[in-house]
Amino acid sequence: MPPRRPSRGRHRRPKNTGAPVYLTAATLATFAVSGVNVPGAIGASRGSGTVPVAASLGVRPSTQLGAAADELHSRVAEQESVRASRLRATQALAVQRLAEIARKEAQRRAKEARERARPTWVKPILNYRLTAGFGQSSYLWSHAHTGQDFAAPVGTPVRTIGAGRIVSADWDGAYGRKIVVLHPDGTVTWYAHLSAFVRTSGTVQAGDVIGRVGSTGNTTGPHLHFEVRPGDGDPINPLPWLRAHGVRV
Ligand SMILES: [Zn+2]
Numbered sequence: 598m599p600p601r602r603p604s605r606g607r608h609r610r611p612k613n614t615g616a617p618v619y620l621t622a623a624t625l626a627t628f629a630v631s632g633v634n635v636p637g638a639i640g641a642s643r644g645s646g647t648v649p650v651a652a653s654l655g656v657r658p659s660t661q662l663g664a665a666a667d668e669l670h671s672r673v674a675e676q677e678s679v680r681a682s683r684l685r686a687t688q689a690l691a692v693q694r695l696a697e698i699a700r701k702e703a704q705r706r707a708k709e710a711r712e713r714a715r716p717t718w719v720k721p722i723l724n725y726r727l728t729a730g731f732g733q734s735s736y737l738w739s740h741a742h743t744g745q746d747f748a749a750p751v752g753t754p755v756r757t758i759g760a761g762r763i764v765s766a767d768w769d770g771a772y773g774r775k776i777v778v779l780h781p782d783g784t785v786t787w788y789a790h791l792s793a794f795v796r797t798s799g800t801v802q803a804g805d806v807i808g809r810v811g812s813t814g815n816t817t818g819p820h821l822h823f824e825v826r827p828g829d830g831d832p833i834n835p836l837p838w839l840r841a842h843g844v845r846v
Contacts, residue, residue, distance in 0.1 A: 718842040731834035744824035745835040753810040766797035773814025787824035
């Protein structure tokens, strides 16, 4: 019987129960002393565990060399595990970024499709009653009526009839709160008597809500006073102009 070396007090325990078992040199020495086949014993206890280097090399695990070999094996396994988890994290991040790029691309295409489908010209109000027409006269006005009135409750959304740019959103005497939109063809549209501005500047698309129906300025009740001024010149009758541009009013 060989003399037993004293235990070196190293009792490493694997943290993950799924990881291969690394028996300490002292434990291996116990197996060796008791005549148990060491690799066989490990295999039996863990099913298909990795055989520690010392045992697989036939190095006597009770020696310092055996303990050092197992220690090295353990460190290499740890480093490999860290490297593998870093690689998984990098791959996951790459997949996440690609998904994000694909999502943004899909959003951009959907927006483009919506804009292509958007009609060029639309009604300034969806639900209304036509009241005073262009050219009518009234005790309220010093001149003939310069626009078309659309009666609707206070707060009804007022929409720009086409794409363009808001050139002003201000109080304008008898017009009350008024928004002026310049369209790419040079036509200018006015939206007056608003109770509120929703937009006061910037570019707009057909149908964008720019304000709310009100009765500010010179009015007898809530309505939108709408004007069309080709080339920013004198106002023309809005209804024939809208109808000629495919808008059913
Ligand atoms: Zn009017």
